[in-house]
Amino acid sequence: EIPLTTNGKVDKKAMPEPSGIGETGVEYAPPTNRTEETLVKIWQEVLGIERVGIHDNFFELGGHSLKATMMVNHIHKQLGVSLPIRELFKNPTIQQLEKYLEEVKLNTYASIPNTKEAEYYPVTSAQRRMYAIQNFEGEKLGVSYNIPEVFEIKGPLDSNKLNVALRKLINRHESLRTSFHLIGEQLVQKVHQEASWNLTKLRAKEYEIKNIIETFIKPFNLSEAPLFRAQLVEIGANHHIFMIDMHHIISDAVSSIIFMDELSQYYVDSELPDLRIQYKDYSAWQNSKEWIQQSEKQMKYWLDCLSGELPVLELPTDYARPPVQQLEGDVFTFEIKPETLSELKEMVHSQETTLFIALLTIYKVLLSKYSGQEDIIVGTPLSGRTHSDLEGIMGVFINTLVLRNQLKEEHKFIDLLSIVREGVLDSFEHADVPIEELISKLTLKRDVSRNPLFDTVFTFEQSEMNIDEAEINIPNLSFKYYDFDSSVAKFDMSWDAEEENGHLFFSVEYCTALFKQSTIERMSRHYIQILEQVIQQPDILLSEIELVTQAEKQQLLKDFNNTQVNYDKEKTIQELFEAQVKKTPNQLAVIFEDVGFTYQELNER
Template sequence: MTAAVEAARRLPPAQRAELRVRLWRRGLTGAAAGLDDAGPAPASCGQDAMVYLHRRAPGSTAYHTPVACRLTGQLDVDALRHALAELVRRHEVLRTSLPLRDGRPVQLVAPAAPVPLESCTAAAAAALRRAPFDLAAGPLLRAGLVRLDERGSVLTLTFHHAIVDGWSVGVLTRELVELYTAAVTGRAAVLPPVVPQYGEYARWQREWLAGEQAERGLRFWLAHLADPPGPLPLPAGRPRPAGPALRGAVHEVLLPPALRDDLAALARRCGATPFMVLLALFQVLLARVSGAADILVGTQLANRRRAELHGLVGYVSNVVVLRGRPRQAPTFAAFLAAVRTTCLDAYEHQEIPLDVVVRELAPPRPPGRNPLFQVGCTLHPTPEPVPAAAGLTVTPLAPDGADDARLDLELDAVDGADGLRCAFTYAADLFDAATVAGWADTFTALARQAAADPDADLEWAPPPDHDAEPAVRQVFADLLGLPAVDPDADFFALGGHSLLALRLAERLGDGFSLSGWLAAGAPASARRAAALLREPVLREPMLSVPDGRT
């Protein structure tokens, strides 16, 4: 070991992180400079979270990332196989698995090998997409090819989110087109070297987190999220299942071009961005339907402010939690100004991984719920056109159907020529389709009102009536061991006792997102419990466990 290498290894972690970035700018890696040992790289913070979630729900598809492209023209299947193999050879993360070493996940990179490209039916391709991954063993990429006719095929790629993010998909698509074109035409592909690889990014991230800049960012998040509210009380139609995985479903609405343009003009007048307007509308909607005053919403940020990371494939994106109190704002314009400040502050500190923030805050982790936030909102960039590939027209396709839900409710918006397409992905185990459709209609109406008169007073009518009585009666019946219960019958008269009352309070509090159930005790009857679900704030005490009942 040379004196220079020895000196570099003795640097404090934050200084090693800075040295890595300087090496990357010169096209060099930390390994070439002797910074790294021969062992596997640690998992990134995002990968740590993926392993944790996977162990809780190994069969869930919530974190599968499906990509599908229609290929129109004369397809050279051998050239496509070659291009896929080259893609995986270039990017080590595509052949990485995440086994545990000493209780912590590490990145184990497999040797480069051809990617199996299965010729399959559409049904078989859907099955490939939903088949569970084994994060510890890999591979975390699957490919399928559906032949439609002589001049039409659909290429399907399914990744686990532990190895890609939305930005990565764009990088991979462009490189796959170039590699395929090079294979068909017999020329060398024109692509930049991959520096850094994702394993070194994870090493850099761990080192950077030990520095003063990361410490300042963490202090910001701990202050921003101090004393977080409990779970958002969205009115659910059914009790929450015990397990962490929830079936997903999607309801879409389209804000037409004129309305989209009016909202963009509002953003410009207020010095905001279209995403800030979208988030403000979403938080006002959530305040209306839940009655909550303090609302936490997660959003995905690309987290690639450093130019050295623009060509990196891997899970680099980060979720930041944006806090809003729409009921404190007199008008939508006033609330948008507050949202703007919140977003700008969050963007400044977006490199602090959510996993680190959650670990430091240590919020309660109710079973089957995401800590801190249960709803998300993201405005995705407009997809760039994919260049032709040696006589093929490549058209990205939206995935069919919905995966398992990551959160109770997510709003994903994409701008296009036909307007702003807003997809409400929801946990179908909790919410009825008609309920979510109603929320989407309210969201559209809010958008029109905000665009027409952002200085009008915000109205806070009570949440719409929500009939949860059938589901609540079923909870009563399940715990009491009865086939059915009278909605007005007293819980204790039906055979309930103190232990069952506590279990009932826990089931209702978790299943229907109502804070305060455990503190207040069990409701007197199923009808009273369902009525309380319609109240934005619990104002009346529920029945406490009576003395002498066992």
Template sequence: MPDNTQLSESKRDLLQRYLYGRRATSSVGPSSIARRTTNSVAPLSLCQQQIWLNAQRRGVPPFYNESITLHRKGPLSPAVLEQSLIEILRRHEAWRTTFDVFDGQPVQIIHPTPARLPLTVVDLRALAENDREQEARRLAEAEVHRSFDLRRGPLFRPTLVRLGENDYRLHMAVHQIIIDGVTAYHVLLPELACLYQAFSESKPSPLPELPIQYADFAYWQREGLQGELLATQLAYWRKQLEAPLPVLHWPNDRPRPPKQTFRGTIQPFTLPSGLSSEIRQFAQSEGVTSFAALLTGFFALLHCYTRQVDIVVGTVSSARKRSEVQRLMGYFLNPVPLRVDLSGNPTVRELLSRVRRVSVGALSNDEVPFEHIVEKLRPEIDPSRNPFFQVAASLEPSMPDVDSSWNLTPMDITSGGARWDLYLVWDDRPDGIIGRVQYNPDLLDAATILKMLEHQETLLGKIVSNPQTHLSDLTI
């Protein structure tokens, strides 16, 4: 691990510049992401730093542990799979990175590509067919429940499970500090499918080399967020989140503990295919995204439960705004609060317009890290609640165009932890909208969540059938 005695004088100087912004003059401005000049140590991105700070909590579940399951229907060689994963590690520094502290500041340490990968392989074909699914989940849960050591790594643990002759699952427990939805859907899955196909035919990798790495983005992001840009975006949030801030009066099944417990479990759901099509058609006719339509339904649902007209819901924005970072693995997300005014008994169409306007405003001012907004705006701290919002919603990236023998499902194994009281995630697949609710069982019962999902389905049906319906007429 890095300290003043282990780094050369030149590397120490470079690291000081990275951490504190003292960089030699360059013809490359902050609008261009350039390759850094040292390959082993770098600052955290602003996105990562929020995760790192919260990951220092003790005595809470591993709520930053993520689960991804890659499904393979067809023959599979564990050796070729390992070779493919090692090549992905070679291509992406972010997945061979650990985190330490240098001069009181967190830094990321990029390690060489390993020669071997600790890939656990389990064959369940000896079990009765009805028992294989349960055992596969047990194995995956055991991995995702184990904490990660950010200093030592590795920060992902793959387990290959064989359920049938041509039925495999690659369960991956991953620390959130190195992964987001785009990483899983648009980088990991397509690269793995492509590399596996090439290596199984004894061909070289057909993937082009990456122009930059995640650590290059981290430094560029820190260099760019300052001065007028920072001041302008903070001014937006001061106005948007001015007091008094509403507290969502969610009808919990149990009293709220005095401190956040960060416990969580997951409930998957599937919207009817007909309703999924209607939601897409409705969004297209109204000139908005499917996410805006679904989010409008969620705000309406919260209003039905609470009768509040000033509601804040969280979502996550992406820092992948430049072409250079679209194909990088890593964590690029930032939580943002969406404060929507539901007063005046608006129609569905008017509420949709308000949700869209607030979302556009938030996502246009999303470069300020959430923790920085909290620090500067200083909302009243309640140790039992997350600052600004307790419920959140987001939409997964679209499924990539990959060989049909490969598929992916995220967050299908619970880690036992959760950042918020309730987190609703939609996943718009070609055959319909699916999703999951991550919720805190210290506050909410499973039966309550199932009823909420029924209410969501009912409300969405009413919303897409008549956009002139008033909010007061959207009953559940």
């Protein structure tokens, strides 16, 4: 019987260790010196694995961008060496990494200092932008910057103990006692010694939960602390719905994980070590002269990368783009077959890259095919915790990397894969620059119908940043993430890929003011079509990659043989064709698929 966690996931820590063989099937080899011993301990902590050999590959053990950043921070702190992430790709085993570390010079590690106590503290660039957007949009923005989470709890829950645990969390993390104010024209944050707060409790029937959640999630007043609320709904004696909501200006995805993990520890009366620093210390550090100088060096890279005319992604949409950006959204999910994922991993391993980079590259090919553009920009979120002192602190640290690539039809896919890989590694090495600071340095036309810089984001392995993956271990209680409709889309499209237990799942959040679900569903089919082609032919030219699947070709042939075409259909296709005349044949096939005209008919016209 395979042991499971309270969330229903495989509990790897409870699994017996296979004798003599490591996690990746490589024969186990113990560390041979002090540096290797330190690296083994770091890998075990970051990867959550009990035994690591010096020949094990970091990425085959489950390492990815977030964990790579965490590991680099730990190495810097414990060994005094500033390790570029690209060196981890070149030296993915402990033995290789130890040799590299011995050859480089020491880069002195500096802790984030404690700032002096004051009535007000400076804000970070992320907080400044969120505050500006909230005030610019006003009521129209609504709850788009709220971070609501809902759990279903089964078992003998003690609501008083839960309330005490929540109060301890508010005392522990200053972010949960912070408000924001304008002093003249300067935005500042105020940390309150105490915050008036209480857990709201009520009883309800199960069919009422949807309406209760919708009522619970409401706008925050940023000048009033705490920017956090919680509510417990009793459905039965051992059945509760637990809701929490925080504003993004004081929290992010990793903060939510910290919140739930520490809440479960406080509930069972565990003691937590004191926090050496708080978010205000990080904010003061980000505003320090030393940090600004470091950031300016990295800014040069981004200004070079984003020089010239910046592309605006022009995807064919189902509806005309509204003059002001709409935030209503929906989610479409799909899955890659396990056997296809296995083949993709083999290809990725042979090309010495990662699943994230391969999936991102395929996504860029899809966008290029749909838009007919070669210059493609995609955003990808990053935890933003580039210093190991920040790992246990609640606050908004998340940053977004801007990934720009030129996709030429004469490119082979494997060559493009290498180009994207180098771009991602370069971006990670310059990840200290907040996206808000970068946007302020660029000369961008204000367009209230779009996001600045990019309209789509791609993320991978969000399981490390999803609150439903937090360790919620409370005896006799079962915590299950309660799915609810958030209906918010900050971008035209946000693609999330997550690997779990040999399966690859995609979640596409899309703006319903632009796209129908049928369009997103078709894009998912075409994404899989591209993926399967590059697995079979990694050296295929981009110009040779086809969007139309075999099933769609069959449908087109069937439609082609149906010669009865009414006047309305002829009129429709004529109007559509005139509007899309500059598109490529592949794009036309996508656009006209819904009206039943075939590729051959389009060519005739």
